[in-house]
Amino acid sequence: MGALLQPFPVTATLVSPMGSSLQICIHSGLVVGNESGGRYSALPLRKPLSTNWPGDCKASELRYHLGSKNYDRRRRDFGSNTKKGTPHLMNRQHTIPKLSSTSKNRRFSVRVSMGSFSVDDLSRPHDSLFLGFDSSTQSLKATVLDSNLNIVTSQLVHFDSELPHYKTQDGVYRDPAVNGRIVSPTIMWVEALDLVFQKLTKSNLDFGKIAAVSGSGQQHGSVYWKKGSSAILSSLDSKRLLADQLSDAFSIKESPIWMDSSTTAQCREIEKAVGGALELSKLTGSRGYERFTGPQIKRLFETQPDLYNNTDRISLVSSFMASLLIGAYASIDETDGAGMNLMDIKQRAWSKIVLEATAPGLEEKLGKLAPAHAVAGQICSYFVERYKFNKDCLVIQWSGDNPNSLAGLTLSTPGDLAISLGTSDTVFGITKDPQPRLEGHVFPNPVDIESYMVMLVYKNGSLMREDVRNRCAEKSWDLFNKFLQQSPPLNGGKLGFYYKEHEILPPLPVGFHRYIIENFTGETLEGLNEHEVQEFDPPSEVRALIEGQILSMRAHSERFGMPSPKRIIATGGASANQTILNSVASIFGCDVFTVQQTDSASLGAALRAAHGWLCNKKGSFVPISCLYGDKMDKTSLTCKLAVTAGDQQLVSKYSLLMKKRMEIENRLVQKLGRC
Numbered sequence: 001m002g003a004l005l006q007p008f009p010v011t012a013t014l015v016s017p018m019g020s021s022l023q024i025c026i027h028s029g030l031v032v033g034n035e036s037g038g039r040y041s042a043l044p045l046r047k048p049l050s051t052n053w054p055g056d057c058k059a060s061e062l063r064y065h066l067g068s069k070n071y072d073r074r075r076r077d078f079g080s081n082t083k084k085g086t087p088h089l090m091n092r093q094h095t096i097p098k099l100s101s102t103s104k105n106r107r108f109s110v111r112v113s114m115g116s117f118s119v120d121d122l123s124r125p126h127d128s129l130f131l132g133f134d135s136s137t138q139s140l141k142a143t144v145l146d147s148n149l150n151i152v153t154s155q156l157v158h159f160d161s162e163l164p165h166y167k168t169q170d171g172v173y174r175d176p177a178v179n180g181r182i183v184s185p186t187i188m189w190v191e192a193l194d195l196v197f198q199k200l201t202k203s204n205l206d207f208g209k210i211a212a213v214s215g216s217g218q219q220h221g222s223v224y225w226k227k228g229s230s231a232i233l234s235s236l237d238s239k240r241l242l243a244d245q246l247s248d249a250f251s252i253k254e255s256p257i258w259m260d261s262s263t264t265a266q267c268r269e270i271e272k273a274v275g276g277a278l279e280l281s282k283l284t285g286s287r288g289y290e291r292f293t294g295p296q297i298k299r300l301f302e303t304q305p306d307l308y309n310n311t312d313r314i315s316l317v318s319s320f321m322a323s324l325l326i327g328a329y330a331s332i333d334e335t336d337g338a339g340m341n342l343m344d345i346k347q348r349a350w351s352k353i354v355l356e357a358t359a360p361g362l363e364e365k366l367g368k369l370a371p372a373h374a375v376a377g378q379i380c381s382y383f384v385e386r387y388k389f390n391k392d393c394l395v396i397q398w399s400g401d402n403p404n405s406l407a408g409l410t411l412s413t414p415g416d417l418a419i420s421l422g423t424s425d426t427v428f429g430i431t432k433d434p435q436p437r438l439e440g441h442v443f444p445n446p447v448d449i450e451s452y453m454v455m456l457v458y459k460n461g462s463l464m465r466e467d468v469r470n471r472c473a474e475k476s477w478d479l480f481n482k483f484l485q486q487s488p489p490l491n492g493g494k495l496g497f498y499y500k501e502h503e504i505l506p507p508l509p510v511g512f513h514r515y516i517i518e519n520f521t522g523e524t525l526e527g528l529n530e531h532e533v534q535e536f537d538p539p540s541e542v543r544a545l546i547e548g549q550i551l552s553m554r555a556h557s558e559r560f561g562m563p564s565p566k567r568i569i570a571t572g573g574a575s576a577n578q579t580i581l582n583s584v585a586s587i588f589g590c591d592v593f594t595v596q597q598t599d600s601a602s603l604g605a606a607l608r609a610a611h612g613w614l615c616n617k618k619g620s621f622v623p624i625s626c627l628y629g630d631k632m633d634k635t636s637l638t639c640k641l642a643v644t645a646g647d648q649q650l651v652s653k654y655s656l657l658m659k660k661r662m663e664i665e666n667r668l669v670q671k672l673g674r675c
């Protein structure tokens with residue numbers, strides 16, 4: 001414990017906006033929280049604007065009053081709350097009665113006064129390690145951080161090439177019999193875990209020093225544990241491989257994954273049950289999406305009710321992998337849970353109405369939700385005996401790969417935009433004021449209880465780029481890059497739409513569409529017409545693909561209300577490609593940064609392991625910045641400038657091309673779109 005600081009008064013105003021939810025607006029730098037349906041949270045104290053405030057501090061006393069005519073009577077019950085001597089006030093929840101309709105849309109005042117503050121010890125044992133996994137579409141990766149948050153080792157198991165007996169292509173099976181059905185063999189993920197542990201052992205990793213483990217899972221994918229499998233899970237024999245012991249633990253052997261688009265009908269039915277697509281989006285953070293777990297479960301229940309009924313527990317890829325580590329069913333975390341079309345995003349609880357619209361008895365099969373920073377459990381004896389983990393090693397809730405990337409990229413400013421160029425392409429940022437819409441997704445931020453993550457997702461990312469590379473550039477990224485450099489920016493008005501798989505954004509089916517805008521120079525669109533063509537020469541094809549993908553990201557992020565970025569942080573496999581990043585900088589017109597390793601999801605998972613460990617040590621949530629403070633550049637989390645912003649005149653020309661692209665895209669959606 002450090003020095004005591006002077007008391008600091010803070011005031012806040014409680015405002016009731018439309019509907020029943022309450023927000024508390026903060027003055028003087030304290031976020032108190034939000035209230036919805038009777039929940040009120042006291043959230044982390046933030047740096048006041050005008051005082052010299054140490055980064056790592058906590059209130060030891062907090063008082064608040066809720067004052068208004070309507071509340072006077074209740075004030076005695078809850079209005080004044082003194083938590084003297086409570087060392088950890090962060091994320092403390094107070095219950096206040098639900099508002100009556102007469103009290104809605106009024107202003108209430110909240111007066112918060114602080115007692116004394118203490119600087120706390122937020123350090124980690126200096127030789128501890130933190131292990132993060134990323135169970136993604138094509139591979140399982142692992143990253144280990146030391147206590148200074150520097151990478152100690154990274155390992156990877158590539159599914160197609162290192163586990164060839166599963167005969168996956170890109171880590172998946174595309175079902176020729178059912179349009180849009182894409183699955184992965186569940187047991188392959190287990191075998192990959194066996195293999196990555198063997199690789200970590202060979203790298204001489206001292207498992208005994210690992211204080212905490214966490215991980216990322218490809219989002220939305222689901223695992224179906226057969227009745228009776230919790231007994232197998234809790235009695236794993238450390239002398240045998242996991243895959244040998246769990247091969248019979250699943251009621252469905254092939255997990256539907258995020259690439260699946262076979263559930264259009266189920267999406268529409270769930271939307272209808274809650275009053276429409278926008279209502280579902282406001283409730284769960286997203287409209288009905290085919291890859292989301294709820295529609296997937298509904299389809300399973302409708303087509304194979306016996307298998308559904310024989311399912312004891314449904315996990316996401318993230319909670320599934322965490323379950324293997326703790327030897328018991330792990331909870332689904334609130335962040336990845338938001339990718340299911342099942343969770344009330346404000347309450348962070350399963351939504352009864354959507355559960356009912358999805359499948360019977362579902363709540364029991366899903367188990368409880370847990371915050372991302374919570375401990376899922378201690379590492380189970382299997383790993384202690386087999387790899388010599390310390391038995392106190394904690395398993396922190398796993399989360400989705402994109403949310404953990406957000407953590408790994410230390411995205412904390414609304415002006416920062418991340419672009420992940422992995423199997424899927426995703427664009428994400430943070431906001432304090434999420435507005436769920438018909439497009440895009442809102443998830444809780446896994447490392448900040450005050451903000452949300454907003455995201456757009458494209459299915460035709462790296463695999464589409466590989467397809468064009470293979471067709472036009474002799475399977476070589478070097479030649480692909482040469483073509484991209486050879487062809488002029490704006491591509492002489494050539495625009496392409498490339499969907500090798502049914503696309504998510506826009507919801508268009510498989511198909512390629514190529515257009516040329518005649519006489520396009522970037523000055524005007526007036527009087528210019530486009531015509532469709534069957535093919536482009538190879539350099540134009542490469543540029544049409546890359547420009548098309550990035551123009552779409554810019555257009556949709558603007559349409560989604562993301563602020564125009566001050567900088568972009570690029571991540572994912574293709575962020576290793578500088579030529580592609582050049583196009584990102586030209587089209588968005590801002591600097592592009594990269595982090596030390598392209599897999600920010602396993603890096604973020606290792607960071608979250610450290611964060612969860614610290615939260616556990618403190619007994620409550622602590623801001624993630626406590627892990628690095630002002631020493632970020634001494635860690636492996638630091639970003640470096642990869643490309644400087646493009647010429648602003650060119651950015652304006654791209655704005656015109658983007659406008660035309662959206663016109664054509666809207667027409668294609670009207671003609672061919674799935675919803």
Ligand code: ADP
Nearest residue numbers: 136137138139422423424462477572573574577
């Ligand atoms: P995921 O985590 O979704 O499995 P990754 O982020 O590991 O995917 O990215 C894998 C993809 O990265 C590959 O499909 C490959 O096309 C792409 N990639 C790797 N290197 C390059 C490169 N130099 N240029 C473009 N793409 C690349």
Ligand code: XUL
Nearest residue numbers: 218219258401424426457
């Ligand atoms: C996110 C999504 C994909 C997967 C793939 O909504 O569908 O990015 O998480 O890893």
